[in-house]
Amino acid sequence: MSRIVIYTDGGARGNPGPAGAGAVAYDGSKKLFDLKKYLGDHQTNNWAEYEAVALALAEAKNLGFAGRELEIRMDSKLVVEQMSGNWKIKEPTLKPQAAKVHSALKDFGAWQFRYIPRAENAEADALVNEALDEHI
Secondary structure, three states, rough: OEEEEEEEEEEEOOOOOEEEEEEEEEEOOOEEEEEEEEEEEOOOOHHHHHHHHHHHHHHHHOOOOOOOEEEEEEOOOHHHHHHHOOOOOOOOOHHHHHHHHHHHEEEEEOOEEEEEHHHHHHHHHHHHHHHHHHOO
């Protein structure tokens, strides 16, 4: 079986402010799912980035992809480095978010976080903006 590639993005307008999450997953060239969600009126960009990963992992599990190998691609260097164990999590509001993501990752095989430039994350970014635009 091939590795599932999940692109995630989260953002807050105003930081903190209204926040949204978006994600899209692929198995090769086949799109498995996409999702978007409004996350509330007062969240930070970094909190939203973590929440996007958590939502994507929950959706992947719900669709029967537990046990598969994952590559999570995102344009948040902070989240990539923290989830990879390279940087400490100093912000108290991010510690429960990281714990939630780590817990969800236990349902999958091997996993890897990969930083990508924002330009390579346009699909997930568009979903974040759709979630925000639909709510605001």
